[in-house]
Amino acid sequence: MDRQEEMLCRCEEVTRAEIEEAIADGRTTLSGIKRQTRAGMGACQGRTCAKLIGRILVERDVRLPAEIDIDTPRTPVVPVCIGSIPDEETEQR
Numbered sequence: 394m395d396r397q398e399e400m401l402c403r404c405e406e407v408t409r410a411e412i413e414e415a416i417a418d419g420r421t422t423l424s425g426i427k428r429q430t431r432a433g434m435g436a437c438q439g440r441t442c443a444k445l446i447g448r449i450l451v452e453r454d455v456r457l458p459a460e461i462d463i464d465t466p467r468t469p470v471v472p473v474c475i476g477s478i479p480d481e482e483t484e485q486r
Contacts, residue, residue, distance in 0.1 A: 401449075402442035404435020412446055413453075421455045423447065 397410040407430045415429040423443055426432055432446060433439030447461035 401445045402430070402432035402435065402439075404437055404442075405431040405433075407432040407442070409449070412449055416450070416453060416455060421450070423450075423461070 397408065397413075399409040401407055401409050401412055411430050412426060412432065415426045418429065420426045420429050423433065423439070423446060426446055427434060427439070432442050447456070447458075450456040450461060451458050
């Protein structure tokens with residue numbers, strides 16, 4: 394596999410080439426890269442790809458390691474069964 398085809402964000406299927414293109418377009422933060430590529434918007438909310446993208450930013454001398462931080466940490470999405478959500482009738486009992 395070509396290094397450029399390497400999948401960095403598995404949730405949103407974003408490749409290394411797409412991340413590097415975003416950096417070439419002037420995106421120098423995780424937030425900027427996220428807006429252009431959707432990397433970090435998947436189910437894991439960037440818990441996997443943010444470190445990989447941060448490493449690329451450091452390798453390219455765009456950011457210092459201390460400047461890399463998770464964009465906006467959120468709880469991972471968890472499916473909920475519709476039946477587990479109480480309706481108004483159930484709540485009034």
